[in-house]
Amino acid sequence: xxxxxxxxxxxxxxxSVEMLNHPELREVPMAVGGDADKRHGxxxxxxxxxxxFGVKTAEALWQAREKCPSLVIxxxxxxxxxxxxxxxxxxxxxxxxRVEPYGLDECWLDLTGTKYGSDPVATANEIREKVQHxxxxxxSIGVSFNKSIAKLGSDYxxxxxxxxxxxxxxxxMVWPLPVETLLFVGRSTQRKLNRINIKTIGDLxxxxxxxxxxxxxxxxxxxxxxxxxxxxxxxxxxxVKRDMKSxxxxxxxxxxxxxxxxxxxxxxxxxxxxxxxxxxxxxxAQTIQIWVRDTSLDHYEKQRRLISPTDSADDIAKTAMSLxxxxxxxxxxxxxxxxxxxxxxxxxxxxxxxxxDMVPHRDKSNIDRVFDTLxxxxxxxxxxxxxQLQCDSKLIENGQxxxxxxxxxxxxxxxxxxxxKIHSETAAIE
Amino acid sequence: MxxxxxxxxxxxxxxxxxxxxxxxxxLSILDGILIDVTDKGVQLTGYDLETGIEAQLDADxxxxxxxxINSKLxxxxxxxxxxxxxxxxxxxxxxxxxxxxxxxxxxxGLSAEGYPKIPEVKDAEKIIIMQGILKDMIRQTIFAVSTxxxxxxxxxxxxxxxxxxxxxxxxxxxxLALRKQQMGMDLPIMKFIVPGKALxxxxxxxxxxxxxxxxxxxxxxxxxxxGKVRIVSRLIQGEYMNxxxxxxxxGETNMTVSPGAMLSAIERASLIILSxxxxxxxxxxxxxxxxxxxxxSTELGTLREEVPVRISGELIDIDFNPRYFIDALRVIDDGDxxxxxxxxxxxxxxxxxxxxxxxxxxxxxxx
Numbered sequence: 001x002x003x004x005x006x007x008x009x010x011x012x013x014x015x016s017v018e019m020l021n022h023p024e025l026r027e028v029p030m031a032v033g034g035d036a037d038k039r040h041g042x043x044x045x046x047x048x049x050x051x052x053f054g055v056k057t058a059e060a061l062w063q064a065r066e067k068c069p070s071l072v073i074x075x076x077x078x079x080x081x082x083x084x085x086x087x088x089x090x091x092x093x094x095x096x097x098r099v100e101p102y103g104l105d106e107c108w109l110d111l112t113g114t115k116y117g118s119d120p121v122a123t124a125n126e127i128r129e130k131v132q133h134x135x136x137x138x139x140s141i142g143v144s145f146n147k148s149i150a151k152l153g154s155d156y157x158x159x160x161x162x163x164x165x166x167x168x169x170x171x172x173m174v175w176p177l178p179v180e181t182l183l184f185v186g187r188s189t190q191r192k193l194n195r196i197n198i199k200t201i202g203d204l205x206x207x208x209x210x211x212x213x214x215x216x217x218x219x220x221x222x223x224x225x226x227x228x229x230x231x232x233x234x235x236x237x238x239x240v241k242r243d244m245k246s247x248x249x250x251x252x253x254x255x256x257x258x259x260x261x262x263x264x265x266x267x268x269x270x271x272x273x274x275x276x277x278x279x280x281x282x283x284x285a286q287t288i289q290i291w292v293r294d295t296s297l298d299h300y301e302k303q304r305r306l307i308s309p310t311d312s313a314d315d316i317a318k319t320a321m322s323l324x325x326x327x328x329x330x331x332x333x334x335x336x337x338x339x340x341x342x343x344x345x346x347x348x349x350x351x352x353x354x355x356x357d358m359v360p361h362r363d364k365s366n367i368d369r370v371f372d373t374l375x376x377x378x379x380x381x382x383x384x385x386x387x388q389l390q391c392d393s394k395l396i397e398n399g400q401x402x403x404x405x406x407x408x409x410x411x412x413x414x415x416x417x418x419x420x421k422i423h424s425e426t427a428a429i430e
Numbered sequence: 431m432x433x434x435x436x437x438x439x440x441x442x443x444x445x446x447x448x449x450x451x452x453x454x455x456x457l458s459i460l461d462g463i464l465i466d467v468t469d470k471g472v473q474l475t476g477y478d479l480e481t482g483i484e485a486q487l488d489a490d491x492x493x494x495x496x497x498x499i500n501s502k503l504x505x506x507x508x509x510x511x512x513x514x515x516x517x518x519x520x521x522x523x524x525x526x527x528x529x530x531x532x533x534x535x536x537x538x539g540l541s542a543e544g545y546p547k548i549p550e551v552k553d554a555e556k557i558i559i560m561q562g563i564l565k566d567m568i569r570q571t572i573f574a575v576s577t578x579x580x581x582x583x584x585x586x587x588x589x590x591x592x593x594x595x596x597x598x599x600x601x602x603x604x605x606l607a608l609r610k611q612q613m614g615m616d617l618p619i620m621k622f623i624v625p626g627k628a629l630x631x632x633x634x635x636x637x638x639x640x641x642x643x644x645x646x647x648x649x650x651x652x653x654x655x656x657g658k659v660r661i662v663s664r665l666i667q668g669e670y671m672n673x674x675x676x677x678x679x680x681g682e683t684n685m686t687v688s689p690g691a692m693l694s695a696i697e698r699a700s701l702i703i704l705s706x707x708x709x710x711x712x713x714x715x716x717x718x719x720x721x722x723x724x725x726x727s728t729e730l731g732t733l734r735e736e737v738p739v740r741i742s743g744e745l746i747d748i749d750f751n752p753r754y755f756i757d758a759l760r761v762i763d764d765g766d767x768x769x770x771x772x773x774x775x776x777x778x779x780x781x782x783x784x785x786x787x788x789x790x791x792x793x794x795x796x797x
Contacts (some may be wrong), residue, residue, distance in 0.1 A: 307576075307578045307580070308603075350749055350795035351795065352604050352751060352795050353795070353796055354603050354604055354793065355601060355604065355671070356603060358676050358793075
C-alpha cells in the first residue's frame with residue numbers, strides 16, 4: 001500500500017517567532033544569533049531580508065555582519081520556540097497520531113489510513129493555511145510515499161509551499177538533486193561520494209548496490225535505498241516514549257580547558273546534567289562515552305561499558321574522567337567536551353546485586369534524589385556540587401551545558417545534515 | 431638452520447604457541463613465531479609480552495640456528511602441506527624454505543635477534559601438581575574471572591597455597607568461584623594472581639591425570655612447565671579482594687539438591703530467556719520444604735518446573751541471572767550439593783555436602 005507521508009518544515013522558525021513578538025523586525029534584515037562572548041557566536045536563523053544579503057545559517061556572526069552591516073542580531077528565546085513548537089505539534093495531532101518531531105521546527109506526519117490519507121496534498125495545503133491563520137507562521141511541506149523523500153519535498157520549494165513527489169515522479173524530481181540534499185549525507189560523505197563522481201541522487205541510485213555498500217559500509221546501504229525511494233522507517237507516534245538511545249550533554253567552554261582540573265570541572269557539570277536527565281527519564285546507562293574536541297577542532301570519542309548500569313553523577317563523572325585521562329595527550333588545549341550515557345535500560349530492570357555492594361560503602365543515590373527534588377521545586381540552579389563552585393565562571397557559566405540531541409554525529413556513523421539546527425532536548429529524548 | 435619433522439606434530443606445536451602470538455601488535459616481530467634449533471632439539475615460541483609459550487617439537491635437528499616467521503602464514507602453510515614429512519631450513523638471507531613432497535615454499539623470515547626474550551622465572555618457588563587436577567581447578571573457576579578492566583586484580587584467578595592445600599578463586603563482581611585441593615604434602619606458602627588469559631591457555635595444554643606439571647613462581651612471573659610446553663605469564667600485581675569476608679558460614683535457608691537436576695531445569699528456563707537481555711531473571715521459589723520451583727516468564731512464554739529437594743530454614747522466592755547458576759552447576763562433578771540462600775538480597779552459596787572442596791557464590795537480582 002502506498003503511504004501518505006508529510007514532512008513539515010517551519011520557514012525560518014526562530015526568526016519568525018522573534019518577528020511575531022517584535023513586528024518591527026519584519027522590516028529589517030535580522031537574525032537570531034548565539035552569544036559571541038561565550039563562543040557560541042553563530043547565526044541560528046535569519047529572515048528573508050537577511051537571506052537576500054547572503055547570510056547563512058551556522059556561519060559566524062562576524063561573517064554575517066561583513067555581508068550585511070545593517071543586520072540586526074537578536075538573542076534566542078528558546079522557551080518561546082518550544083511554546084510555538086508544542087502548539088504546532090498539537091495542531092498536527094488533530095490529523096493523525098503519527099507525528100514524529102525532528103527538532104523543534106520539523107516533523108513528519110503519516111496520514112496513511114486516516115480520512116486525510118486519500119488526498120494528502122489538500123491536507124498539506126489545509127495545514128499550511130491553518131498554521132498561517134492561527135499562528136502567523138509559514139511552513140513548507142513535502143508530500144510523498146516515505147520519510148526521506150517527503151523531507152526532500154519540504155526543501156524543494158520555500159517558503160510557504162507544498163511539494164508533492166509521488167513514486168512515479170521520483171526519477172524526474174528527485175534524481176537530479178545534488179546528493180548532499182539527501183538526509184544523512186553530511187560533508188564528509190558528500191566528499192566521499194563526489195570522489196567517485198557521484199554528484200546527484202540519481203548518480204547514487206544508479207550505482208550498483210554491493211559497490212556502495214562496500215564503499216560506504218552500513219551507512220551506504222541506507223543511502224542507496226533512500227536514493228531509490230526505499231525507506232520503510234515508520235513515523236513514530238507523538239508522545240510515545242521513543243526508543244531512547246542515549247542521553248548526552250556537551251559544552252564549548254567560554255575559555256579553553258588547559259589542564260585536568262578544568263576538564264574535571266567540566267566533566268562534573270556535564271555528568272551532573274546527564275545523570276539528572278537519566279533519572280528524569282527513568283533510565284540507567286550501561287556505557288559511558290566522552291567526546292573531546294581540541295582547539296584545532298579535531299575530535300575523538302572513547303567509551304567504556306560499566307560493570308553495573310548507573311544514573312549517578314558521581315559514577316558517570318569518574319568513568320568519563322578516567323576515559324579522558326587514558327586518551328588525551330594534551331598536545332593542545334581543549335575547546336569542547338561531551339559526556340554521554342548509552343545502552344540505556346529501564347530503571348525498573350532488576351538490578352544485579354554486586355559483591356562490591358556487600359562491602360559497606362556510602363550509598364550516594366539518596367544525595368542524587370535530594371538534588372532532583374530541590375531542582376524540581378526551585379530550579380536547576382538551586383543546588384550544585386562544591387567542586388562546581390570552585391570552578392572558574394569563565395569556564396562554564398552557571399554550570400550550563402547543552403543537551404546533545406540523538407547523538408554526536410560521528411558516533412552513529414551518520415552525519416546529521418541539519419547540524420546547524422538547535423535540536424531541543426524533547427526532540428531527542430521523549 | 432635446518433630440521434625435519436612431522437607435519438601433524440608441527441601443526442600441533444604451532445597451534446599451541448600461536449595462542450601467545452599477538453594479533454594486533456605494532457611490532458611486526460611479535461606477529462611471528464620464533465623457531466629455535468639447537469643440539470637439544472627444536473623449539474617454537476610465541477610471546478605477546480604478557481604471555482609466552484614455548485613448545486618442544488619432536489624433530490631431527492640437522493643444523494642449529496633460529497629465525498622468526500609470521501605466525502598466521504606459517505600455520506596455514508604447514509596445515510596445507512601435501513606430505514607428512516616436512517623439511518624446514520633457512521639460508522643466510524633469512525629466506526625460509528618449507529619443503530614437503532614436491533611443494534617448496536620460500537618465505538621471508540625475520541632475524542631472531544629482534545625477538546623479545548621471555549623472562550626467566552628466577553629464584554622461584556615451585557609446586558608439583560598433577561595435570562588433571564590443575565586442569566579441573568582451572569575449568570571450575572575460570573568462568574568467574576572478570577573482564578572488567580577497571581578492576582585489574584579481578585582479571586585473574588587468585589592462586590594460593592597454605593602449605594598443604596592449593597586454592598584457586600575467581601570473582602567477577604557478581605559471583606565467586608572457589609576451588610580447593612588437598613595436596614597432602616609439604617608445599618611452599620605462596621599467593622599470586624594469574625591472568626585469566628594465561629590460565630585459559632594452560633587449561634588447554636594440560637593432559638592426562640597421571641602426568642605431572644611443575645609450577646614455578648617469582649615475584650613478577652609464573653611458569654607452567656609440562657616438559658613439552660612451557661607457559662610463562664606476567665602476574666597481576668595488587669591486593670586481591672578479601673573474599674573470605676563475603677562467604678557466609680551459614681545460610682538462612684539450606685537446600686540439598688542434585689546439581690544435574692537443577693542445572694537441566696535452569697537450562698530449560700534459559701531457553702525462553704533471551705540471551706542478549708542478561709537481566710531477565712530465573713525465579714527460584716519454594717512452596718514447601720520438598721520442592722524447588724524454577725520458573726521464568728518473558729515475551730516468548732513461560733516455564734514452570736519442580737525439582738525435588740530437601741529444605742531446612744526459611745522458604746525463599748528469589749530472582750537470579752540463570753547464566754551464573756548454569757556456569758557453576760555445569761562444573762560441579764559430585765553428587766548432591768548443598769545450596770544456601772540468605773534472603774532475597776543476600777548471597778547464595780553452592781557447596782559440597784561434607785567437604786569444603788569448592789564454593790560457588792552468586793548474588794540475586796533485586797526485584
